[in-house]
Amino acid sequence: MPDFLNSPHIPEALRDALRLSPDNVPLLVHVADTVHKTAAYDDAEKLFRHALSLDASHVGAKLGLAQTFFQQGKYSAALVIVEDLAKRPEVSARALLLHARLAQQAGELKLAARQYAQACEIDPLLGDAELERELANYLPKRPSPTLPKASSIPNADEDEQLKTASGDESFDAERLPGGDLPGESDPGIDLENPDLTFADVGGMDRVKEEIRMKIILPLKQPELFKAYGKKAGGGILLYGPPGCGKTFMARATAGEVKAGFLAVGISDVLDMWIGQSEKNLHAIFEQARSHRPCVLFFDEVDALGANRTDMLKSGGRQIINQFLSELDGVSSSNEGVLILAATNAPWHLDPAFRRPGRFDRIIFVPPPDQPARAAILRLMLRGKPVENVDFEAVAKKTDGFSGADLKALVDLAVEEKLREAMKAGELKPLMGKDLLEAAKRHKPTVRDWFETARNYALYANQSGLYDDILAHLNLKK
Amino acid sequence: MSVRIDRALLLMQQSRPADAERELMLALSENPESARAHAYLALCRADLNKKDDALKAAQDAVGIAPDESFGHYVLSMVLHRLDRDKEALTVVKEAIRLDPDNEAHFALMASIHLAVRDWTLALEASEQGLSLNAEDVQCANLRSMALVRLGRKEEAMATVSYALERQPDSALSHANQGWNCLHRNDPRRAQDHFREALRINPELEYARQGMLEALKARNPVYRGMLAYFLWMGRQSGRMQAAFIIGTLFGGRLIRSMAESDPKLGMVLWPLMVLFYLFIYLSWTAVPMFNLLLRFDRFGRLVLSHDERVASNWFGLCVLPALVGLATWATRGGFRFGVAAAVCAVLSICIAVTFGRTGKSRGIFGTASVVMALIGCAGVGLLFAGLESAYSYLTVFIVAFLGIQIGANFVRR
Numbered sequence: 001m002p003d004f005l006n007s008p009h010i011p012e013a014l015r016d017a018l019r020l021s022p023d024n025v026p027l028l029v030h031v032a033d034t035v036h037k038t039a040a041y042d043d044a045e046k047l048f049r050h051a052l053s054l055d056a057s058h059v060g061a062k063l064g065l066a067q068t069f070f071q072q073g074k075y076s077a078a079l080v081i082v083e084d085l086a087k088r089p090e091v092s093a094r095a096l097l098l099h100a101r102l103a104q105q106a107g108e109l110k111l112a113a114r115q116y117a118q119a120c121e122i123d124p125l126l127g128d129a130e131l132e133r134e135l136a137n138y139l140p141k142r143p144s145p146t147l148p149k150a151s152s153i154p155n156a157d158e159d160e161q162l163k164t165a166s167g168d169e170s171f172d173a174e175r176l177p178g179g180d181l182p183g184e185s186d187p188g189i190d191l192e193n194p195d196l197t198f199a200d201v202g203g204m205d206r207v208k209e210e211i212r213m214k215i216i217l218p219l220k221q222p223e224l225f226k227a228y229g230k231k232a233g234g235g236i237l238l239y240g241p242p243g244c245g246k247t248f249m250a251r252a253t254a255g256e257v258k259a260g261f262l263a264v265g266i267s268d269v270l271d272m273w274i275g276q277s278e279k280n281l282h283a284i285f286e287q288a289r290s291h292r293p294c295v296l297f298f299d300e301v302d303a304l305g306a307n308r309t310d311m312l313k314s315g316g317r318q319i320i321n322q323f324l325s326e327l328d329g330v331s332s333s334n335e336g337v338l339i340l341a342a343t344n345a346p347w348h349l350d351p352a353f354r355r356p357g358r359f360d361r362i363i364f365v366p367p368p369d370q371p372a373r374a375a376i377l378r379l380m381l382r383g384k385p386v387e388n389v390d391f392e393a394v395a396k397k398t399d400g401f402s403g404a405d406l407k408a409l410v411d412l413a414v415e416e417k418l419r420e421a422m423k424a425g426e427l428k429p430l431m432g433k434d435l436l437e438a439a440k441r442h443k444p445t446v447r448d449w450f451e452t453a454r455n456y457a458l459y460a461n462q463s464g465l466y467d468d469i470l471a472h473l474n475l476k477k
Numbered sequence: 478m479s480v481r482i483d484r485a486l487l488l489m490q491q492s493r494p495a496d497a498e499r500e501l502m503l504a505l506s507e508n509p510e511s512a513r514a515h516a517y518l519a520l521c522r523a524d525l526n527k528k529d530d531a532l533k534a535a536q537d538a539v540g541i542a543p544d545e546s547f548g549h550y551v552l553s554m555v556l557h558r559l560d561r562d563k564e565a566l567t568v569v570k571e572a573i574r575l576d577p578d579n580e581a582h583f584a585l586m587a588s589i590h591l592a593v594r595d596w597t598l599a600l601e602a603s604e605q606g607l608s609l610n611a612e613d614v615q616c617a618n619l620r621s622m623a624l625v626r627l628g629r630k631e632e633a634m635a636t637v638s639y640a641l642e643r644q645p646d647s648a649l650s651h652a653n654q655g656w657n658c659l660h661r662n663d664p665r666r667a668q669d670h671f672r673e674a675l676r677i678n679p680e681l682e683y684a685r686q687g688m689l690e691a692l693k694a695r696n697p698v699y700r701g702m703l704a705y706f707l708w709m710g711r712q713s714g715r716m717q718a719a720f721i722i723g724t725l726f727g728g729r730l731i732r733s734m735a736e737s738d739p740k741l742g743m744v745l746w747p748l749m750v751l752f753y754l755f756i757y758l759s760w761t762a763v764p765m766f767n768l769l770l771r772f773d774r775f776g777r778l779v780l781s782h783d784e785r786v787a788s789n790w791f792g793l794c795v796l797p798a799l800v801g802l803a804t805w806a807t808r809g810g811f812r813f814g815v816a817a818a819v820c821a822v823l824s825i826c827i828a829v830t831f832g833r834t835g836k837s838r839g840i841f842g843t844a845s846v847v848m849a850l851i852g853c854a855g856v857g858l859l860f861a862g863l864e865s866a867y868s869y870l871t872v873f874i875v876a877f878l879g880i881q882i883g884a885n886f887v888r889r
Binding site for chain 1: 488490491492493496499502503505506672675676677679680685774778779
């Protein structure tokens, strides 16, 4: 009998059964599930593998192995199995839920939301509040038992209701006629109505101010801007290290102006490249124009607007040219369409995008400073049991941490607290020292980015584009 | 080809190896037998510095399709990056056997020959590549690198000029022309080329190092030392060893002549001082002039973090050495001279340590710390007037000889 069948995590009765019937696959899977529940993932993995060596097509064993991989942090291996399971017609809710978790882990929130919704449809009891919160912006809205807030977002279908409910006449007046394409021309990007506002974004005051001036005020006071011949709309490019809130900020901007939000991610962009479908890009812009006012957000825009000299070999220049002409509003006006884009690598973006009228405001989104870190931590711990947390002290000890790093720090501290709570059998509040302890264990992830950015700021900054990086790094040329 | 592989290729072109790796993993989950996906995965992982995983993926690519040249080419490239150049050469020869009309294979072979310091074969391989595609910028650059090491500097310059005419925005070509200018002792023109190379690709380490050398070469002393370093770099391993041993014995011969004949000594002793200064500089010129560059407005920004740390430690040793030397020269006192010598020796240890990476840096670093403790103890006891000082100083000298011998054998 293999060693792992003698694992101490296998209950005695099951071990006896295994001794009598070592090649019984359903029994092996049951034993592996039992071991998995005791968190002995290495042993569970061996048991699932053993079961699969006897019956390679056993779905339960495959799913169990994928779940074990997930728990062990072997996300790629888990994904490979789960994607195979998810393709089957008789896919189980558990497989879909695991797929959603893996997709969320990989940052593919849309896919995660789709799989999660399908999993809940099959088995509503599988709901995961934490995951649901993470995917809130991508999941279909459920009817809420509470009355909508006055600041809730207008939806194309709910326009009429809102006009009367909010009584916001100036907002009504600034509504612009829709574009010339009917709603059916949806290229597959879902229009969202984010609940977030600037109040949900900790720090970033300079960025908020720029966006307010460029985007929000022209929409709220159109007469003033019209008097100076300025149109509402245009583009802002946010750049900075990963995990510092660029995407979050874009979503909050849409929430702040009560506009629809169309997010174009790298996955959509890649499909455009492969399909050479300039039409898709045009359709996205048309979709935004037909839902004015609308924030059209391009995440990782360098994937779409890569420096044309870099892309010579791929023969994909047409899509860049198409993107440029859409930004210019050659065929239809972009008035009322606010184009936001984010990138971690502005140096890979074609310089043509920086011309006035396109992304004519380029804003550096640095990692949060000390007051911003304190504000972010306060926001993150809102609603969680906390006691004696000196946010300023924690913020002081987390120099160089990005928003994502702070989230990781809170997660680490919470996990530790959960472990203690499980041992003690009672809920213990999160304390300042827990966060400080977690801060020691987590290293900031933005250093590599700044190493690269430093080189671009030093050697390729002829236009002064990266002066903000030089100032942030305290470098004087 | 799978859409996922198309997407991965696009991501690789956009310098997103991590995203490309993910797409390739998904492509392999759909078709585990795709040799192309394994090969691209190897390239992505090599870019991500996952060396062992890259090697395994490349081996898988060759295992699945041993008759496809691309897999062999990628495997050779990964082996080359792992500094396993002998194996890389064997594998790239197989790629050439399968597809002798691909200039990229010859470019890789030239690059491997350059890494093993076989300039003539590197030149041959790059010229074979150029015979297949006369406009291949990579082969032209490799040809130039081989030519300059063979001492054919004018031809090297002309080759890169030709490459720059074909592709004016090639950072590699500008960096190569910069190095060619340095080989021709023209640091000013070199700076222009390095600046352009860094403007095009600020992450090109080859250009940053060139810029650093060009900035330091504004100092005539360093310019002389750089000319020596570049000359040594062009020589074969045997020639280098012969030169070092020759200078060692030559130095001893001159010294004995100066000691035996006082009249000759009048001329030979200053020569000996210059000789020892040259030997000292051959060890320490890099951190010493990096230290001086710290006072230059632009130069201090070009230095990497590691170079700044090395110059700090070097300054920490060389400053007391200079103070000790000045005190010894003005007030006399043997003890000050010994203290200065100990600090100067430690500055060499610092240069040796920071001239290496990885494990060997750890070994030399530890040895340097031990030597510093012994040396400081010896100097302290000497100032206290205790005889035991000499025992410590003797151990210090023996350890230094050991470090010198080790430094000549342990790879950088």
